[in-house]
Amino acid sequence: MEKLSGYEFWRQKLKSAKYIVAPMVDQSELPWRLLSRKYSAELCYTPMFHAALFVKDNHYRKESLVTCDEDRPLIVQFCANDPETLLKAAQLAEPYCDAIDINLGCPQSIAKKGHYGAFLQDEWDLIEKMVSICHKELTVPITCKIRRFACIKKTIRYAQMLEKAGCQILTIHGRTREQKGPLTGLADWSYIKAVKESVNIPVFANGNIQYLSDVERCLKETNVDGVMTAEGNLHNPALFNGISPLIWDMSLEYLDFAEKYPCAMSAIRGHIFKICHHALQTHVEIRNEIANAKNIEEFREMVDKLKKACQVRDLKQLFSVYISSNLPLPYWRCQPYVRPDPNADLDPEKKIERDKLTKKRAAERNIVGLENISRKKLKRMLKNPNKNFLTPTRQVYVMCTNSEINCLNPRNIRCAYEFCKPCCMKKTREETLDCAGKDFYF
Incomplete structure (x- = not known):
């Protein structure tokens, strides 16, 4: 069967998807993807997988790539910095997905340390090789997710280079590599619009998506083919439906999927924290209990406890908490979290x-x-004041100076002859010498 490309691939295989759940490390696992699909997500990405580990570690591969018949269309994302390793990983994953995506947009410190994600964006020759080899050798299309540069012209050239190398769908985040954490700020959609106008492949936009109205506004302003969301989806998986469900209803629905398709407890805990974020700012004691939950039943108990805690307050008290929180909706409804501006004037x-x-x-x-x-x-x-958390300085060993036998043992620091213990013992015995440091007296 001939491999589809570009708009033909987007229309036929991805069914013209425009509501897209982003790849999220340890957070876009199968139960979450199925919950998002239930609420109108049309395309999902797996979490980011490490290509080298995916190739070498069979256990990592089986634990990571878990899917089912309902989990389509699906794109598997990898981070990598070697074309051959990326290709091997992609070939192992291609029977289970509709496309392979290269992560060229992760701005986190782990990506910098591992030399992948957005920290490859200045190495165009390497990126071109990775995209090109996958485009030629894989039976499914290759796609890319990037971040913009500060310069709009350079961003356009970057996108055109990826298209020429064989990228069939391009997702562009409207923030730079430096915009993260307290410096996140707003994504600039003008860069996304400029890229869309300069390439001939489908383009997905990423950034500033908190409500369904943001999705529609982004589609209109940038003319992109689809809109991807990560944080907006984590706080409200029903975002693409345009509704804000009760946090306990959404949490229990997710736990039902997690029970049917088991996943890591850390992923479950992370999702419950995200869905219930605003409520847990008020009911802090329940937050601590959720942090210590060890199985799905305990998570269910904690969600039920949170529900009762929200409901037992009289309406007057609930209203006062709601007003003082400055939230657009009551805190027991799914809604986005907005990072506070570190430069904003404080009271x-x-x-x-x-x-x-x-x-x-x-x-x-x-x-x-x-x-x-x-x-x-x-x-x-x-x-823990009595515990030593300081990393001890690693001792540097000096080798034994016994040149007669070219000894490879570490030297004993107390030896008068700068020998190791066996060499010192032999020398003192054969030559009737003393070594006070080792207490050898002949």
């Missing part, structure tokens, strides 16, 4: 609290005598 009282917290953390660092310690390690150290 005087909040600014004082923030300054106090900053001073407190600085004082805590002075107590332990470390300036660059992470907050996570600092908390562990303060909670």
Whole structure:
């Protein structure tokens, strides 16, 4: 069967999908994809898989790529920095999906350390080889997910290079590699529009999608073929339906899928935290219990407990909490989380609290005598003051100086002759010498 490409592939195989669930590390697993499909998602991506591990580790491969007949159309995403390794991984995955995607957009520190994702975007020759070899050798199309450059012309040239190399669908995030964490900010759709106008393959937009109205606005403003969402989907998997269900109903639906198609407890816990994020800011004690849940039944119990906690409050109290939260909907409804702007003006009282917290953390660092310690390690150290969390300095061993036999043992630091223990013992015996450091006296 001839391999479809470009718009032919998008229309026939992907059924002209425009509502798309993004690839998310440890979060777009099978139960979540099925829940999203139930609420109008038309195309889903797997979590990002590490190509080298996928090739070498059979257990990792089986645990990662779990799918079923209802889980189509499906695109499998890999991160890689070697064309041959990527090809081998893609060939193992292609029987179970409709396309293979290359992650060229991950901006996290793990991607920088592993040399993949957005940290490859300056190595066009390498990227071109990876796309080209997959385009030529695979039986399914190759697609790419990228982030924009600061320069719009460079972003366009980048997209055109990928198209020429064989990319059949391009997803572009409207943020740069540096826009992450507290510096996330807004995605710039003008870059996405410019890319769409400069290539002849389907383009998906990513960034700033929190409600169905954002999807429709993005389609209209950029003229893209589909819109992808990650965080918006995590907080409300019914986003593409344009509704905001009760958080406990959505959580229990997800747990039903997770029970039918088992997955990692860490993934389940992450989803419950995301769905119930706003409610858990009010009911903090239940948040701690969810963090310690060990199986699906315990998660169900915690969700039910959260439901009762929300319902037992009298309406007046609920209304006051809702008003003070500045949320567009009551906190027991699925809705997006908006990161606070670190540059926004704070109320005087909040600014004082923030300054106090900053001073407190600085004082805590002075107590332990470390300036660059992470907050996570600092908390562990303060909670367990008798435990040594400091990484010991690795000892550098000096080799034995016995040149007669070319000894490869480490030298004993107390030996008067700078020998290892066996060589020192032999020397002192044969030559009737003393070694005070080793207590050898002849």
